[in-house]
Amino acid sequence: MLRILVVDDHAVVRSGLMLLLDGKHGMHVVGEAADGDEAVQKSIELKPDVVLMDLSMPHGKSGLTATAELKKALPDTSVLILTMHDDEEYLFRAIHAGASGYILKSAPHDELLKAIVHIGSGNAYLYPSATKRLISDYLDKIKNGEHADTYDSLSIREKDVLAKVAQGYSNKEIAEQLFISVKTVESHKSNLMEKLDLKTRPDLVKFAMKKGLLNFE
Template sequence: MTLKLLIVDDHSVVRSGMAMLLNGKHDIEVVGEAAEGDEAIAKALELKPDIVLMDLSMPHGKDGMAASKELKQLAPDIHILILTMHDDDEYLFRAIQAGASGYILKSAPHDELLTALQTVAAGNAYLYPTATKRLMSEYLDRLKNGDSAAPVAETLSDREKEILSWTAKGYSNKEIAEHLVISVKTVETHKANLMEKLGIKTRPDLIKYALKKGLLHFD
């Protein structure tokens, strides 16, 4: 299956470079380009890409953060992968809140970008590795200092907590099922139940919730 991609960046050289790097390779088709947020929204609604590769800083028009939020409201089925130079937790969380499914740095290797695109296309969340480690380190530091602002939700069963954790870390339903030795249908049922209990509708919201509640556990 071909992955349709819309590239959004205010620098034409960056857009052209990305298109040359990705188009026609690894089952990726670049269906369009945009230089700012409003143009990105219009082209996304017209071309219906699977993923929008979105820059954040676009000074000549609507920026990527505002465009992502608006686009997710208008076309929730389109995935947004943020590609930016900003290695900053504040930008990361704002992007997740805006509805982005992934966040990767422009300095990332080509293979990592491909992994991010494939992960997001599969309906999973992607955070670049150093960001995930840093966020977890900061969270654990807060716990050591006596911060009790992240209690585990008592409404969730142990199994639901497990599935929430694996989902927030970006694993697919099939991968979770294999790890927990249960059926994919069971994973889907537990996931639907926990999202209903928590009033959560999107994977980025699951990531935020899991981080805040201490449900992201790494081996």
């Protein structure tokens, strides 16, 4: 059972989201919050697997501040930012705050359900146009000589693991696909994150996206 906390400053939106999510794909909505302060409090109290977090809330803490605080208190809880802002700055700030995903309020219901299940399994999710934008931004900076390429410092196996992680596979699935042990996968992941100076899984996924290691339809 995937335990969900819904955070939005509009009661009608919260009600609609809870109705949409509860009972779908093994999800159970355990609570709701109307602002960032309540989101942190309810998260600590209820310990949900996933927090569906509104980005812009006029009262109390913002979604970004709340995300950073609850990730410090509950590092195993995943946060999916739900917002109307199709904006690169907000996207980067959300990832930096520790969010595992970022999806627009205009997304189809099926895509929202997919995103929640995805990050609830320990993976990262960004809506398709965001991933393309990250790659485009990276390529522009490379063209302008703004990035030193640390990717070449990785071993072939580390690059394989990086790509698999970015594609959403678990450590066990990566181990099976590469015919290595789970412990070896964890070791490769730790090494590559140290080489790339990355701290979190979203950071790793973001780097992989910038390197074009995902296939987009």
